[in-house]
Amino acid sequence: MNKKFGITAAAVLMALSLSACSSNGSQSSSSSTSQSSQVSKKNSNSSAKTNQTNKSNNSSASSSSKPSSQAPEENRMAKMTAKLREALPGMLLPTTDGLGQGSDKLNVRYTKNGNTNVVYYSVGDSSADFNADSVKNEKPFAILTEIKNASSSEVEDTINYTPEQSGLPTTKLDSNTTATIQGAAGQRYLQWNANNYSFVIQASSQLKKDPTDRGKSVLQLSKQYSLPKTSDKGSVRVIVGDSVGSLNTTIAWQDGNNVYQLKAHDTETAFKMLNSLK
Structure with a gap:
């Protein structure tokens, strides 16, 4: 009877340990997924800003390359x-x-x-x-x-x-x-x-x-x-x-x-x- 109780207790402890590991692993995986998502969003935002800057620069360059429609008045x-x-x-x-x-x-x-x-x-x-x-x-x-x-x-x-x-x-x-x-x-x-x-x-x-x-x-x-x-x-x-x-x-x-x-x-x-x- 004592042996069975000891085995059972050991089994319970082992189960609890496995459950804790599983929980920690799940939290770690969730945290990793969340950080990965945040990095992805940052990269996406950075890319968007870069695209906007490039568009602005291209627009400015295009504008400056066009001849002025207002020529200086003749002396x-x-x-x-x-x-x-x-x-x-x-x-x-x-x-x-x-x-x-x-x-x-x-x-x-x-x-x-x-x-x-x-x-x-x-x-x-x-x-x-x-x-x-x-x-x-x-x-x-x-x-x-x-x-x-x-x-x-x-x-x-x-x-x-x-x-x-x-x-x-x-x-x-x-x-x-x-x-x-x-x-x-x-x-x-x-x-x-x-x-x-x-x-x-x-x-x-x-x-x-x-x-x-x-x-x-x-x-x-x-x-x-x-x-x-x-x-x-x-x-x-x-x-x-x-x-x-x-x-x-x-x-x-x-x-x-x-x-x-x-x-x-x-x-x-x-x-x-x-x-x-x-």
């Missing part, structure tokens, strides 16, 4: 100059407006009278059509004149060349340039000659203006930007003073049988415009 000066060439064929024209600001509101008109063509450059409150009537009400910052087949008197009057002076007080503008100074009728005149051009700087002595500093700046501008080559004589005349709308700088030269003159409110603007002549 105002280039647009106006092209129209001037149609209206005034053969005339030398600046391709740069020389402005520090306001180029987007540049306006241009012209007139023709016999052998004389005149182009007016101005800056308005807004950009207007080429040669629009409204531009007549704007004060030009530059006026370019061409006289075709100019007579000798037209050349002389337009260029107004001043021969080199002597016997007058002098001043050095730089190491290579000496100018003369003279006074007359309440004005002081600084004058020198270089490369077939005469340079005259005029200032009011009554207003105690000195033309020397302006003369030095004009000399440097002529070296920096250069002047149009002239067939015979040329001239640069600058009046010291910057009143609104004034055209204090006048540059004239001869191109074959034609004579040109540019008047401008600002001397540097004038040099920049002439340096771009074509």
Whole structure:
């Protein structure tokens, strides 16, 4: 009887042990299955994100490879100059407006009278059509004149060349340039000659203006930007003073049988415009 009880007890213990092992194995298998499922989901999510990123990149690349439907607006000066060439064929024209600001509101008109063509450059409150009537009400910052087949008197009057002076007080503008100074009728005149051009700087002595500093700046501008080559004589005349709308700088030269003159409110603007002549 005791032996049977011992055997039975042993059998029970063995059964319980096997049951526990089976339970642990089942839990382990379930845990493993759950972890595997989670890893699979993570991989799936990662793959989805990668696909979305690739689609986004492809879309971006496709978009950037397409040409823009909005081309940049054509430069105002280039647009106006092209129209001037149609209206005034053969005339030398600046391709740069020389402005520090306001180029987007540049306006241009012209007139023709016999052998004389005149182009007016101005800056308005807004950009207007080429040669629009409204531009007549704007004060030009530059006026370019061409006289075709100019007579000798037209050349002389337009260029107004001043021969080199002597016997007058002098001043050095730089190491290579000496100018003369003279006074007359309440004005002081600084004058020198270089490369077939005469340079005259005029200032009011009554207003105690000195033309020397302006003369030095004009000399440097002529070296920096250069002047149009002239067939015979040329001239640069600058009046010291910057009143609104004034055209204090006048540059004239001869191109074959034609004579040109540019008047401008600002001397540097004038040099920049002439340096771009074509």
